[in-house]
Amino acid sequence: MTKVLIVAGILLLLCIVVFKSQEKVNPKPSSPPTLPELRPVSIDRNKEVKELWESWKKDFDLVATKVHSKDLQAVRDLLFQADVSVPIDDDGEGGYYLLDQGKKKSPLTILAFSDNFLKKSTSWRFLKEGTFSFATAIYDSNQHTVVIAEPKNSRVTNAIILSHEGYHAYEQLILHKDIDTPEEKAYFLDEVRAHEFNYKVLAEYGGESYQVALQRMKKTVSSIIEIRNGKLPSSKHVNQERFKAVFNTEYEPLLDKVYGEPPQTTDEKNIRQQSLFADALLKNIDEQVPLKDQPYMKGFAMSTLFPNMKKRNN
Numbered sequence: 001m002t003k004v005l006i007v008a009g010i011l012l013l014l015c016i017v018v019f020k021s022q023e024k025v026n027p028k029p030s031s032p033p034t035l036p037e038l039r040p041v042s043i044d045r046n047k048e049v050k051e052l053w054e055s056w057k058k059d060f061d062l063v064a065t066k067v068h069s070k071d072l073q074a075v076r077d078l079l080f081q082a083d084v085s086v087p088i089d090d091d092g093e094g095g096y097y098l099l100d101q102g103k104k105k106s107p108l109t110i111l112a113f114s115d116n117f118l119k120k121s122t123s124w125r126f127l128k129e130g131t132f133s134f135a136t137a138i139y140d141s142n143q144h145t146v147v148i149a150e151p152k153n154s155r156v157t158n159a160i161i162l163s164h165e166g167y168h169a170y171e172q173l174i175l176h177k178d179i180d181t182p183e184e185k186a187y188f189l190d191e192v193r194a195h196e197f198n199y200k201v202l203a204e205y206g207g208e209s210y211q212v213a214l215q216r217m218k219k220t221v222s223s224i225i226e227i228r229n230g231k232l233p234s235s236k237h238v239n240q241e242r243f244k245a246v247f248n249t250e251y252e253p254l255l256d257k258v259y260g261e262p263p264q265t266t267d268e269k270n271i272r273q274q275s276l277f278a279d280a281l282l283k284n285i286d287e288q289v290p291l292k293d294q295p296y297m298k299g300f301a302m303s304t305l306f307p308n309m310k311k312r313n314n
């Protein structure tokens with residue numbers, strides 16, 4: 001009887017997760033997804049998940065060993081010491097266990113889903129099929145969990161994606177920043193900081209090539225989104241056709257040098273190009289907008305560029 005109640009409880013929680021995760025796809029105000037309680041049990045899926053997590057870590061270190069950033073090292077420490085957990089059954093309806101009968105040791109949990117799993121799971125398939133930038137990983141600030149699927153991009157892009165989610169966790173769990181205040185939510189402040197962190201890491205990793213690409217993009221962005229008197233233009237003063245072409249279609253060739261290889265998919269090509277665009281716009285705001293107005297304006301700019309970018313969901 002108790003067992004039945006537990007299973008029912010887990011199913012109910014999972015329904016909440018499903019409901020919440022669908023909000024990712026349909027932008028509307030959301031509260032955080034809720035993951036079920038974690039329980040320590042050993043299962044066969046351990047090996048698959050271990051290999052999956054190892055592969056993310058290897059990609060992360062490709063960048064982390066070349067970039068001398070204290071923040072990146074701190075993010076690495078947090079991620080690499082996190083407790084890794086795994087869904088129990090094939091559709092994720094039954095809850096999640098820590099690997100190796102582990103006990104919680106870290107403030108952070110990694111929840112890993114292999115492709116095998118995602119093929120069968122309706123609840124989590126969005127991680128595999130998501131069409132927006134960071135769909136292969138999300139950070140849930142309510143459950144202190146980084147949720148990852150199989151990496152599907154080139155190695156440096158994977159490293160950037162993981163460092164992005166890791167940065168959210170680092171701010172909340174290590175720096176004890178309240179990333180859920182109304183102001184943070186309204187202005188996407190934590191997203192802006194996490195993206196700026198990504199761009200800093202990428203700039204150091206990409207060196208000269210990134211600087212050249214960024215300078216070029218800053219000029220292009222200025223010609224499309226011209227900041228006047230410290231203010232962003234209204235949409236009717238933005239050349240929409242040119243904006244769409246640069247943001248969605250064109251591709252800065254130097255990015256292949258920055259990332260060390262061509263993009264694996266069209267999605268990845270877009271991630272790279274749009275990240276460069278966003279970095280250039282944020283830098284233009286840094287240079288042309290009074291300091292006190294920058295946080296609001298950056299949040300506005302990022303949420304306009306990435307309408308799917310929502311609190312906690314990526």
Ligand SMILES: [Zn+2]
Pocket residue numbers: 164165168191194314
């Ligand atoms: Zn984010």
